[in-house]
Amino acid sequence: METTEQxxxxxxxxFPGATVTLVTNPxxxxxxxxxxxxxxxxxxxxxxxxxPALQLDYCSNATGVDWPDKEIIDVKxxxxxxxxxxxxKIVEEKTKRMDPGYLEAVYHLYSMALRHGPVIIRLRTTxxxxxxxxxxxxPVWRSCDFQEREIFDLYGIVFEGHRDLRRILMWDEFKxxxxxxxxxxxxxxxxxxxxxxxxxxxxxxxxxxxxPAAQPPDGPSVASAKEGxx
Amino acid sequence: xxxxxxxxAPLPGDRPGQTPAGQQAGTVQxxxxxxxxxxxxxxxxxxxxxxxxxxEELYNWGRTNxxxxxxxxxxxxxxxxxxxxxARFDIARFGAEIFRPSxxxxxxxxxxxxxxxxxxxxxxxxxxxxxxxxxxxAMGACAISGGPFKQGYNVLKGIDRFIPVDIYIPGCPPxxxxxxxxxxxxxxxxxxxxxxxxxxxxxxxxxxxxxFPVPEYGAxxxxxxxxxxVWKPTAPLSRPTKA
Numbered sequence: 001m002e003t004t005e006q007x008x009x010x011x012x013x014x015f016p017g018a019t020v021t022l023v024t025n026p027x028x029x030x031x032x033x034x035x036x037x038x039x040x041x042x043x044x045x046x047x048x049x050x051x052p053a054l055q056l057d058y059c060s061n062a063t064g065v066d067w068p069d070k071e072i073i074d075v076k077x078x079x080x081x082x083x084x085x086x087x088x089k090i091v092e093e094k095t096k097r098m099d100p101g102y103l104e105a106v107y108h109l110y111s112m113a114l115r116h117g118p119v120i121i122r123l124r125t126t127x128x129x130x131x132x133x134x135x136x137x138x139p140v141w142r143s144c145d146f147q148e149r150e151i152f153d154l155y156g157i158v159f160e161g162h163r164d165l166r167r168i169l170m171w172d173e174f175k176x177x178x179x180x181x182x183x184x185x186x187x188x189x190x191x192x193x194x195x196x197x198x199x200x201x202x203x204x205x206x207x208x209x210x211x212p213a214a215q216p217p218d219g220p221s222v223a224s225a226k227e228g229x230x
Numbered sequence: 231x232x233x234x235x236x237x238x239a240p241l242p243g244d245r246p247g248q249t250p251a252g253q254q255a256g257t258v259q260x261x262x263x264x265x266x267x268x269x270x271x272x273x274x275x276x277x278x279x280x281x282x283x284x285x286e287e288l289y290n291w292g293r294t295n296x297x298x299x300x301x302x303x304x305x306x307x308x309x310x311x312x313x314x315x316x317a318r319f320d321i322a323r324f325g326a327e328i329f330r331p332s333x334x335x336x337x338x339x340x341x342x343x344x345x346x347x348x349x350x351x352x353x354x355x356x357x358x359x360x361x362x363x364x365x366x367x368a369m370g371a372c373a374i375s376g377g378p379f380k381q382g383y384n385v386l387k388g389i390d391r392f393i394p395v396d397i398y399i400p401g402c403p404p405x406x407x408x409x410x411x412x413x414x415x416x417x418x419x420x421x422x423x424x425x426x427x428x429x430x431x432x433x434x435x436x437x438x439x440x441x442f443p444v445p446e447y448g449a450x451x452x453x454x455x456x457x458x459x460v461w462k463p464t465a466p467l468s469r470p471t472k473a
Contacts, residue, residue, distance in 0.1 A: 170384060171348050171447040178383035185383055186451035190463035192375075199381060207466050 001116040002053065004032040014047060015040050023122060033106070033120035038134055041123055042161070045140040048109060048119065056109040056119055059141035062148055064155035065104040068128070068181045072099050101128045103157050107137060107144070125157060128180070136162035154179035286425045293337070293363065294325075294417045300336035300356065301329035305343025307370040307403040314406035321406075324413050333359040338416070340409075341395075344372035344379055345386040347452050351444045357393045358441040362433035365420070367397045367412055374398050391456035393442055394432075 002010070004022060011020045011034070019037035024030075036044055048056045076093040103125045110117030125132045136159035138144045148159045149168040156177040159165055167174060176183055189203040272282050283291075303311060314321045321327050330336040333356045345353055357366065368389055371377030376387040389395065396419060399412040423431035432438045442460065445452040 169348070173447040173449060175449040176383075183383070185381070186455060188387070188451070188455045191466040192464070193467070207463075 001111075001114075001119075004034060004119070007048075007054070007119065008034055011044055011047070015044060018044060020044070031118070031120055033122050035122045035124060038123055038125075041121075042135045042137070042140065045121070045137050048121075049140055054119070055111045055113045056117065057141075058110045058112045058117075059107055059137070059143050060110055060118070061106075061108040062137070062144045062151065063106050064151040064157060064179065065106060066128070066155055066180045067101045067104065069101040070099040072097055102126065103128055103132055103155055105134055105148075105151055105157055105159075107141075109141075132156055133158045133160050135160055136165075138162050153177075156180065289425070290421050290423060294420045296328075297324075297326045297338045297365070297413065297416065297420075298328045298330050298336055299326055299338040299340050300333055300360065301331045302356070303342045304345060304349065304353075305370075305372065307342035307373070310403045310406055311340055311342045311369065311409060314409045319406040319410065321410065321413065324410065324417065326413055333357075334361060336360050337363065338365050338367065339393075340367045340369050341373040341389045342369045343403075344377070345389050346384045347386050348384060348447075350386045350389075350392060350452060351446070353389060354392045354442055354444045358444065362440050363431055364433070364440075365396045365416055366393055367399060367409075367416065368395045369399045369401075369409060369412070370404055371400060371402045374400065377402060386452075388461075391461040392445060394460055 008020050008022050011018065018040035019035075021035040023033045023035050025032050048054055074095045074097065076095070078091045078093055079088045080091050081088045105123045107121050107123075108118045109121065110119075123134045125134060134157055136144070136148055138148055138159070139161060145162075145164070146168060148162055149165060151157050152159060152162075152165055153167040153169050154177055166172065170178070178185075187202075189199065189206050191203055191207050192199070194200055194203075267282065275282055303309075313319060315327060315329065326338065337360075339353075339357055339360060341353065357364070366389075368374045372379060372385070373389050376382070376385045379385040380387055386392075397412045397416050399408050401408050404412075420431075423429060425431075425434065433440070439459075442457060443454075445454060445457075447453070
């Protein structure tokens, strides 16, 4: 099979206006992926499926990734001359900026005919709040149907062109997206013997502090017991 | 040589040298004695082929040996429940092999597996549709408390938040033997129920509810997330502090 770079170059030659970026995986698996622009995603997916050299006819997995907004601190080093005539000082100037987050849909493609794969493609939404629409690849690979519904259910990506986009795991009345990083789960915690400090801390907010432990019952103390046995 | 009139003739099952029936009554004691007859006297009668029973015993005997479970499974524990019904473990030995596909004909609900929040209203509705007397076994860690999936966004933290549970079987999943043990414990519990008095069965007490409110799907969680009438949270452990 061609390398991911070769596939990218072929795609760029075939679809001149499209954006195809190579996203490298620095891990030992080195499963690099192709980030596709949403505008040409459907056409590129069709090409990947029907190209005689690739024939990626099987989408084994479609999943979502949530990349939340990141606060990035830029550090700028400025040399300030000392008015007293000494050595110039180096002052760090920090500026904060927000790197907007986005949602991703990731597809793992294999070829049953040529027995190769996976080729991984990614689609990215513009942001995480209001522009979360991506083209659906269910018309290309039928097996994406339920998995795109699951991504819609848990991440909130709206797949345009999906024939039956409903929640699949949660009920229809549910409003949240549980797999997003900023999901707040319902606050029902009670006391439980748990080693998870996070759960324990949240549970503690829900029960009153236990009364101070009762004094040990009056009995023969160690000292008096010794006296009894000379 | 003893007088044959004073001691009863040995029954075919008796072995010589056996302890008298009166002393043995403590071990062979299936049901509590009824009326003014002592256990020893009843055992004596039984040796002569006279069975003495009460309506209560007969009623409990019948119920104990024909607990028909509701045929439904929720997760991997259901596989163990199915295994308990196969010939190797054979739940039929305890009279509970007739899994009823209709809640109207079932006596026992085995909540076998994780109860998701999406599934919880249906489980409660099935419970409401079962006629009294009915019993509930929470099988496995998930049905008891949510188990390894507790704090999950779609996992109910135990079915006992909505319906009363009679027997809890821990395990992940419990082996079929554990389920059979739970069934035997339930049989013990049913045998101990009386028709009147403080040990009266739940189904005979008019103040005990038979149906429970079915939770509704809310925007963030089930509404209500638990039934406070049924679910009483555990009090935190307070250990004595060292002086």
